[in-house]
Amino acid sequence: MAESLKGKPVADAIKAELTEKVASLKEKGITPKLGIIRVGARPDDLFYEGGAKKTCQIVGMDSEVFEYPEDIDQASFEKAVTEIGAKKDVNGILMFSPLPKSLDERKIRSLIPVEKDVDCLTVGGAAKVFTDDATGFPPCTPTACMEMLHFYDIPIKGKKCVVLGRSLVVGKPMAMLLLREHGTVTICHSRTENLPDVCKDADILVAAVGRAKMVTADFVKPGQIVIDVGINADPDNPGKYCGDVNFADAEPIVEKISPVPAGVGSVTTSVLCKHTIMACEMQNS
Amino acid sequence: MAESLKGKPVADAIKAELTEKVASLKEKGITPKLGIIRVGARPDDLFYEGGAKKTCQIVGMDSEVFEYPEDIDQASFEKAVTEIGAKKDVNGILMFSPLPKSLDERKIRSLIPVEKDVDCLTVGGAAKVFTDDATGFPPCTPTACMEMLHFYDIPIKGKKCVVLGRSLVVGKPMAMLLLREHGTVTICHSRTENLPDVCKDADILVAAVGRAKMVTADFVKPGQIVIDVGINADPDNPGKYCGDVNFADAEPIVEKISPVPAGVGSVTTSVLCKHTIMACEMQNS
Numbered sequence: 347m348a349e350s351l352k353g354k355p356v357a358d359a360i361k362a363e364l365t366e367k368v369a370s371l372k373e374k375g376i377t378p379k380l381g382i383i384r385v386g387a388r389p390d391d392l393f394y395e396g397g398a399k400k401t402c403q404i405v406g407m408d409s410e411v412f413e414y415p416e417d418i419d420q421a422s423f424e425k426a427v428t429e430i431g432a433k434k435d436v437n438g439i440l441m442f443s444p445l446p447k448s449l450d451e452r453k454i455r456s457l458i459p460v461e462k463d464v465d466c467l468t469v470g471g472a473a474k475v476f477t478d479d480a481t482g483f484p485p486c487t488p489t490a491c492m493e494m495l496h497f498y499d500i501p502i503k504g505k506k507c508v509v510l511g512r513s514l515v516v517g518k519p520m521a522m523l524l525l526r527e528h529g530t531v532t533i534c535h536s537r538t539e540n541l542p543d544v545c546k547d548a549d550i551l552v553a554a555v556g557r558a559k560m561v562t563a564d565f566v567k568p569g570q571i572v573i574d575v576g577i578n579a580d581p582d583n584p585g586k587y588c589g590d591v592n593f594a595d596a597e598p599i600v601e602k603i604s605p606v607p608a609g610v611g612s613v614t615t616s617v618l619c620k621h622t623i624m625a626c627e628m629q630n631s
Numbered sequence: 632m633a634e635s636l637k638g639k640p641v642a643d644a645i646k647a648e649l650t651e652k653v654a655s656l657k658e659k660g661i662t663p664k665l666g667i668i669r670v671g672a673r674p675d676d677l678f679y680e681g682g683a684k685k686t687c688q689i690v691g692m693d694s695e696v697f698e699y700p701e702d703i704d705q706a707s708f709e710k711a712v713t714e715i716g717a718k719k720d721v722n723g724i725l726m727f728s729p730l731p732k733s734l735d736e737r738k739i740r741s742l743i744p745v746e747k748d749v750d751c752l753t754v755g756g757a758a759k760v761f762t763d764d765a766t767g768f769p770p771c772t773p774t775a776c777m778e779m780l781h782f783y784d785i786p787i788k789g790k791k792c793v794v795l796g797r798s799l800v801v802g803k804p805m806a807m808l809l810l811r812e813h814g815t816v817t818i819c820h821s822r823t824e825n826l827p828d829v830c831k832d833a834d835i836l837v838a839a840v841g842r843a844k845m846v847t848a849d850f851v852k853p854g855q856i857v858i859d860v861g862i863n864a865d866p867d868n869p870g871k872y873c874g875d876v877n878f879a880d881a882e883p884i885v886e887k888i889s890p891v892p893a894g895v896g897s898v899t900t901s902v903l904c905k906h907t908i909m910a911c912e913m914q915n916s
Contacts, residue, residue: 473758477799504824512810514762521806521818525797528822530829533806537813539789544815 348597349498351573351604353490353612356497360616361405367623368406371630378626379408380464380619381436383427385449386416391442394615398440401615407623410436416446423449427457437629438464438622461629464621466519475519478526481628483621488520490613491552491573492527494604500550500571503528508548510534510541510561510590516554516575524550541565553590561591563599572596572603575610633882634783636858636889638775638897641782645901646690652908653691656915663911664693665749665904666721668712670734671701676727679900683725686900692908695721701731708734712742722914723749723768723907746914749906751804760804763811766913768906773805775898776837776858777812779889785835785856788813793833795819795826795846795875801839801860809835826850838875846876848884857881857888860895 371378380402384391395411402409412430414423430436439462445451460470466485474482483489495502507529511517521531534544535555545551545565551572553561558578566572576590589606597603604610653663665687669676680696687694697715699708715721724747730736745755751770759767768774780787792814796802806816819829820840830836830850836857838846843863851857861875874891882888889895 469758469762469764470754472761473754476757476761476803477754479754504822506824506829518761518807518810522803525803525818528820530817530819530823532815532817533810534815535813537789538815539791544791 348572348600349602351494351498351571351602351609353494353604353609356490356493357401357613357616359497360493360613360620361401364405364407364616364619364623367627371623371626372406374630376626376630377406377408377435378437378619378623379410379435380622381430381433381439381462382409382411383414383430383439383441384411385414385418385423385442385445387413388442394442398615398618401619405619405623407619408435417448420449420453423454424457427454431457431459431462436462437626438462438618439467440465440618441467443467462625464618464625472514472519475522478522483625484519484523485515486614486617486621487516487554487575487610488523489617489621490610491520491575492523493613493617494573494610495550495571498602500602502550504530505549506530506532506547507550507552508532508534508545509552509554510545511552511554511556511575513554513556520552520554520575524552546570555590557590558588559590559592559595561596563592563595566596566599568599568601570600572600573610574604574606576606577611633857633885634887636779636783636856636887636894638779638889638894641775641778642686642898642901644782645778645898645905646686649690649692649901649904649908652912656908656911657691659915661911661915662691662693662720663722663908664695664720665907666715666718666724666747667694667696668699668715668724668726669696670699670703670708670727670730672698673727679727682900683903686904690904690908692904693720702733705734705738708739709742712739716742716744716747721747722911723747723903724752725750725903726752728752747910749903749910757799757804760807763807768910769804769808770800771899771902771906772801772839772860772895773808774902774906775895776805776860777808778898778902779858779895780835780856783887785887787835789815790834791815791817791832792835792837793817793819793830794837794839795830796837796839796841796860798839798841805837805839805860809837831855840875842875843873844875844877844880846881848877848880851881851885853884853886855885855887857885858895859889859891861891862896 554575574589580588748756839860859874865871865873
């Protein structure tokens with residue numbers, strides 16, 4: 347039976363560290379603040395927003411939600427995002443995406459100041475990830491995976507790390523973060539030949555492909571560490587979520603595996619707050 | 632005996648295509664121009680510059696060298712680069728690096744307009760590579776490797792592509808370009824455990840580590856395609872160059888291999904001109 351890499355202890359450790367940081371910032375008269383920009387009211391966004399606000403509250407920082415109707419026009423929304431970006435008291439900005447199709451998302455994203463881009467929504471933020479610029483903030487999800495690996499003392503240096511999925515939100519930045527810590531990194535995807543064998547060869551397998559339970563027994567091997575980034579509707583349990591890994595299949599085989607829910611997803615809002623506090627420190631240094 | 636993936640036929644094909652493009656641009660009264668910025672006069676830079684100027688001449692485009700003394704001060708050089716960047720007739724800019732230590736290279740690079748950044752010297756250029764933005768210009772060397780693979784009809788999609796080296800000039804952008812064409816991409820490096828085995832597992836091995844002849848017989852296998860990006864002083868033949876691959880070792884084993892010299896290095900100035908012409912077309916569209 348594999349060790350379960352639960353997210354809560356990781357998030358708790360981050361929050362404890364952040365609580366101290368916020369307290370010492372407050373002694374200097376500074377309270378870090380996360381700005382959340384939301385257009386419309388998708389249930390998933392509201393759920394994440396609730397978690398983010400709660401984490402802010404736990405660590406002692408402020409948050410503010412800037413909510414707009416789905417039919418907001420481009421010019422008005424550009425003006426709003428620019429104004430939020432200019433707010434001195436907002437240190438980090440999270441904007442839910444995708445935006446409604448009527449909006450030019452690329453343009454909107456570019457209005458977020460890169461120094462407040464705590465979830466890597468801008469081109470400048472992506473560049474910092476690719477070029478290993480420590481002043482940048484990689485997206486929260488792959489950063490949460492790194493926090494998991496660190497917390498559970500899983501060695502990365504020299505190890506075969508296989509990232510399944512190549513999105514700009516998870517797969518590619520994940521690869522860069524693993525490479526930064528001297529992992530040997532393979533990025534594989536739907537077009538990969540012999541995909542199960544490629545995944546099976548990993549010491550650390552990060553599944554970030556967004557397909558429910560696609561990582562089956564033939565993708566894994568004993569001794570392996572599996573980090574499951576997927577959050578998918580569970581086809582077998584209506585109303586429930588499941589990961590990209592078929593947990594029942596993989597768990598008896600591998601050494602350690604993160605569950606879904608209660609795995610990586612439990613860590614992301616703590617990373618969001620961590621980034622915002624780092625941004626606040628840089629903005630006030 | 633392996634097929635030799637020579638660079639000259641690849642460069643010739645690109646130059647033929649570019650000659651036609653330049654001719655049609657000239658009919659519209661437009662002549663693409665490459666601006667080359669050089670500080671000091673390192674022999675390697677002068678050699679590359681000579682090749683670039685010659686390629687420009689062959690395809691019918693203009694080039695201009697902007698040369699500065701090694702002791703130029705930051706302010707003067709910033710002013711010069713800004714002025715070159717603003718020149719309407721200069722469509723692409725190559726700047727030799729590293730700059731003398733007395734200069735802030737990061738700052739200088741940022742003065743090159745991203746739309747003229749034909750060798751990916753800017754952060755904006757790097758972002759375009761990472762985010763698969765087709766308006767960007769990846770560095771010339773990894774692009775030359777892709778031109779080699781295309782010219783010799785080597786399939787990439789689904790194949791195991793192993794990039795040895797993780798520099799921002801070759802390794803990382805090479806990985807992104809292979810990924811863009813649906814390769815399964817592994818980035819390995821000096822810290823990789825069992826490095827020979829990781830390389831041996833490749834269908835396509837790109838050696839870009841900058842260490843003379845380090846890829847020996849135990850890194851390769853029959854059926855493999857090897858692209859050697861290295862240009863190193865040959866420890867066994869003073870005054871000669873060699874690649875990262877021990878050619879004598881690997882050539883009898885693998886299926887196809889690019890030689891050094893006369894391999895990838897013969898293609899880079901053609902890519903530089905291709906990028907400049909693409910930049911010119913975008914600037915005039």
